[in-house]
Amino acid sequence: MQRTIIVILSAAVLISGVLTIQGWxxxxxxxxVLSYAILSSGLFIWSLGYALxxxxxxxxxxxxxxxxxxxxxxxxxxxxxxFAAKYGGFEYKLTKKTYALLSIIPFATIIIAFxxxxxxxxxxxxxxETVGNVTxxxxxxxxxFWVNWVFAQLQVLLGTIIMVWAFPNFHTGHxxxxxxxxxxxxxxxxxxxxxxxxxxxxxxLDWTPVTFTVSGLLLSIGAFWLNFLDLLPIARQTAVRSxxxxxxxIDKNGKIVEANTAAERALKIPVSLLINKxxxxxxxxxxxIRPLHTTLQxxxxxxxxxxxxxxxxxxxxxxxxxxxxGQTRGLLLTLRxxxxxxxxxxxxxxxxxxxxxxxxxxxxxxxxLTTEDLLKKTVxxxxxxxNAEEGSLFALDESGDVRSYLLAKESTSIKSKRFTQQVxxxxxxxxxxxxxxxxxIHDTRLDKRWLWHPDEARNPRSALVIPIVxxxxxxxxxxxxxxxxxxxxxxxxxxxxxAANQMALALRNAEVYEAQRRTAHHHQxxxxxxxxxxxxxxxxxxxxxxxxxxxxQTRWTAVAIIEPTKDQQQLHVTAASGALxxxxxxxxxxxxxxxxxxxxxxxxxIVPNVSLDPDRIRDIENIRSLVSxxxxxxxxxxxxxxxxxxxxxxxxxxxxxxVEALADACALVIANARLYAQTKQQLQEQTIxxxxxSAIATNMELSSILNKAASHLCQILEATSAAIFEFNAKSQxxxxxxxxxxxxxxxxxxxxxxxxxxQFYKHHVPRLETHFDMAYTDANSxxxxxxxxxxxxxxxxxxxxxxxxxxxxxxxxxxxWDSKHKWRYSESQ
Numbered sequence: 001m002q003r004t005i006i007v008i009l010s011a012a013v014l015i016s017g018v019l020t021i022q023g024w025x026x027x028x029x030x031x032x033v034l035s036y037a038i039l040s041s042g043l044f045i046w047s048l049g050y051a052l053x054x055x056x057x058x059x060x061x062x063x064x065x066x067x068x069x070x071x072x073x074x075x076x077x078x079x080x081x082x083f084a085a086k087y088g089g090f091e092y093k094l095t096k097k098t099y100a101l102l103s104i105i106p107f108a109t110i111i112i113a114f115x116x117x118x119x120x121x122x123x124x125x126x127x128x129e130t131v132g133n134v135t136x137x138x139x140x141x142x143x144x145f146w147v148n149w150v151f152a153q154l155q156v157l158l159g160t161i162i163m164v165w166a167f168p169n170f171h172t173g174h175x176x177x178x179x180x181x182x183x184x185x186x187x188x189x190x191x192x193x194x195x196x197x198x199x200x201x202x203x204x205l206d207w208t209p210v211t212f213t214v215s216g217l218l219l220s221i222g223a224f225w226l227n228f229l230d231l232l233p234i235a236r237q238t239a240v241r242s243x244x245x246x247x248x249x250i251d252k253n254g255k256i257v258e259a260n261t262a263a264e265r266a267l268k269i270p271v272s273l274l275i276n277k278x279x280x281x282x283x284x285x286x287x288x289i290r291p292l293h294t295t296l297q298x299x300x301x302x303x304x305x306x307x308x309x310x311x312x313x314x315x316x317x318x319x320x321x322x323x324x325x326g327q328t329r330g331l332l333l334t335l336r337x338x339x340x341x342x343x344x345x346x347x348x349x350x351x352x353x354x355x356x357x358x359x360x361x362x363x364x365x366x367x368x369l370t371t372e373d374l375l376k377k378t379v380x381x382x383x384x385x386x387n388a389e390e391g392s393l394f395a396l397d398e399s400g401d402v403r404s405y406l407l408a409k410e411s412t413s414i415k416s417k418r419f420t421q422q423v424x425x426x427x428x429x430x431x432x433x434x435x436x437x438x439x440x441i442h443d444t445r446l447d448k449r450w451l452w453h454p455d456e457a458r459n460p461r462s463a464l465v466i467p468i469v470x471x472x473x474x475x476x477x478x479x480x481x482x483x484x485x486x487x488x489x490x491x492x493x494x495x496x497x498x499a500a501n502q503m504a505l506a507l508r509n510a511e512v513y514e515a516q517r518r519t520a521h522h523h524q525x526x527x528x529x530x531x532x533x534x535x536x537x538x539x540x541x542x543x544x545x546x547x548x549x550x551x552x553q554t555r556w557t558a559v560a561i562i563e564p565t566k567d568q569q570q571l572h573v574t575a576a577s578g579a580l581x582x583x584x585x586x587x588x589x590x591x592x593x594x595x596x597x598x599x600x601x602x603x604x605x606i607v608p609n610v611s612l613d614p615d616r617i618r619d620i621e622n623i624r625s626l627v628s629x630x631x632x633x634x635x636x637x638x639x640x641x642x643x644x645x646x647x648x649x650x651x652x653x654x655x656x657x658x659v660e661a662l663a664d665a666c667a668l669v670i671a672n673a674r675l676y677a678q679t680k681q682q683l684q685e686q687t688i689x690x691x692x693x694s695a696i697a698t699n700m701e702l703s704s705i706l707n708k709a710a711s712h713l714c715q716i717l718e719a720t721s722a723a724i725f726e727f728n729a730k731s732q733x734x735x736x737x738x739x740x741x742x743x744x745x746x747x748x749x750x751x752x753x754x755x756x757x758x759q760f761y762k763h764h765v766p767r768l769e770t771h772f773d774m775a776y777t778d779a780n781s782x783x784x785x786x787x788x789x790x791x792x793x794x795x796x797x798x799x800x801x802x803x804x805x806x807x808x809x810x811x812x813x814x815x816x817w818d819s820k821h822k823w824r825y826s827e828s829q
Contacts, residue, residue, distance in 0.1 A: 039079030045072030074106035077155035084159035088166035246335030388480035543575035608649035631667035706738030
């Protein structure tokens with residue numbers, strides 16, 4: 001008996017081992033194959049462990065194998081439940097939380113099994129029992145055994161219910177696989193019930209691993225014979241049955257594993273006869289499948305083809321079905337009924353020819369064609385498309401007046417302007433112009449709108465008149481004539497209306513193309529200039545580089561940048577090139593000249609003849625016309641950009657546009673350069689201030705602190721000397737607290753600091769104490785020693801009162817002297 005049981009268990013181990021290898025190798029093929037691999041792995045570990053438990057003689061060895069089995073015992077129901085959920089179409093229920101909950105009891109059971117000696121929750125007693133010639137492990141189950149058993153049975157039961165529930169939703173071919181899976185799960189369950197319910201013919205023998213042999217054989221049949229691992233288990237309720245397009249899914253063996261009702265209608269073959277049949281087998285039975293078989297046999301690389309079933313045209317789309325590794329697992333065929341579309345395409349074949357002809361019209365717009373030339377070519381194309389005998393066209397301006405009358409054979413203007421106006425007012429052309437709709441005249445003799453030209457040698461009997469509309473404006477009226485009545489049809493009117501729209505579009509495209517070409521040329525110049533300007537950040541050098549580069553890139557005789565002075569009283573030629581280069585550095589009144597007019601009005605001034613302009617200041621040799629544009633940045637006028645030429649009226653609209661664009665570009669670059677200089681200056685001042693604060697904070701001696709402060713004041717304001725002193729209002733005396741003289745300071749500055757402060761402060765203290773402001777020495781009105789020194793070039797620029805915190809009295813002062821720049825500092829300084 002023992003040998004028989006061992007042989008059966010060995011077969012179970014072998015079969016489950018093969019299935020385990022197959023499952024893990026193909027686990028990436030589909031999401032449910034991984035659960036299948038876990039299930040087969042559990043079967044293998046359980047079977048192998050139980051076979052070793054029966055074979056090994058000692059109690060310790062049998063107990064160890066019993067513990068190892070629990071890895072498989074817990075994996076089997078978990079793998080079955082997740083496999084059933086995925087295979088049956090309920091994968092969306094398997095969230096991370098669900099996996100975590102399903103894993104709690106299995107992991108706890110494995111831990112309890114390997115630590116049973118400490119708590120006896122799984123087994124309360126383990127012993128060796130002999131049944132016949134078989135030595136088995138006698139087990140008394142603990143409370144946790146029943147917890148795990150109930151949980152496992154619930155998982156198996158729920159997985160089986162899912163499979164049974166999904167059974168009706170699968171095609172017949174898939175249902176065979178489902179039956180095998182349900183039966184493979186049911187047989188071990190019967191063996192487990194026999195073991196638990198004391199119905200065991202051999203006491204203590206667990207029949208569950210023994211029944212795995214039968215389950216393994218059933219799974220082998222499904223895996224290797226029915227190839228259920230290669231199939232796509234798509235439930236009907238989640239499939240594409242309701243799609244209007246026909247769907248055929250073919251596995252890698254060429255069998256149709258899925259088809260919807262739309263495919264059934266297209267092929268006129270029931271779905272039940274399509275499933276699990278190859279296309280080749282179906283082609284031998286059904287003639288309508290042969291085109292599909294031929295198409296698949298040709299193995300064309302085109303993903304879309306047209307195929308005909310029972311007189312209907314279908315768009316056949318092929319798409320490979322790949323797994324997560326990128327390997328092809330099948331083929332998806334989509335059949336879309338395009339019969340109506342094909343019929344529409346056939347009905348619109350004439351329109352397609354028309355649109356192709358419009359390409360010729362569009363190509364004719366390239367180059368330097370006049371409007372008349374373009375319209376002439378358009379009329380010629382219209383005559384060729386409609387087989388008209390003659391065509392004409394009224395070209396209209398914005399007010400609706402006739403510019404010209406074009407003939408297809410000879411492009412000459414109509415002789416009688418009065419007649420053309422009459423046609424637009426009273427004739428059919430006027431009706432078309434007013435209503436912006438085509439007019440189809442089957443017989444000109446019966447239509448009162450038709451006016452006969454007295455010079456016409458041949459009177460047309462039928463006519464087709466089409467408006468050419470561009471952006472809601474009628475730019476022309478096209479008229480096609482034929483000597484036979486009822487020659488033109490409604491279809492001709494529709495097609496020519498579309499042609500007229502294309503004609504208007506071609507005209508607009510030609511205009512846009514010319515504008516874009518001019519703009520591109522201007523942008524190219526701007527790009528080259530800005531590229532040169534972007535390499536400089538110094539305001540002075542950037543202006544000279546700007547005019548130099550612009551003069552080189554254009555045909556202008558002279559270029560200049562003129563800026564107002566800081567006091568806004570004068571204009572200063574900052575940079576110039578060409579004939580104006582000698583004017584660099586010159587000043588002239590801001591309210592005079594053409595430049596002054598530009599700044600005052602804020603508008604570009606175009607002067608075709610400079611000598612006739614009343615605002616010109618003087619005549620400059622070789623300058624006859626100019627364009628001057630304001631340079632503005634953020635609403636502030638910062639200067640004027642002027643371009644001048646040696647020719648009269650040398651600047652057209654394109655040049656004016658370019659001058660204005662260059663003025664804006666120069667304004668932006670100058671503003672950026674000034675901002676850069678200002679930022680650099682502020683950074684330098686902040687660095688000096690930071691150094692001063694650091695020096696003051698690290699020194700506790702008053703005289704040293706004040707001397708360093710005086711030194712940093714000279715650095716920040718670029719002064720030649722600085723003094724900090726105290727004035728005693730009661731004694732009318734001053735005391736010098738700190739003095740810093742730079743190398744550029746004059747000797748008189750030191751003498752002044754020592755001897756003349758008392759006289760000054762006696763005179764100025766009342767105003768300083770009440771106003772707490774800055775005082776400047778006026779060389780013309782100050783009769784003191786300070787005023788004399790100021791007139792000699794040693795200017796006292798700033799006196800700042802410093803309040804004392806104790807009494808809040810302004811008795812300390814800082815005085816800054818300058819004998820180098822002789823400038824007046826700003827409030828920020």
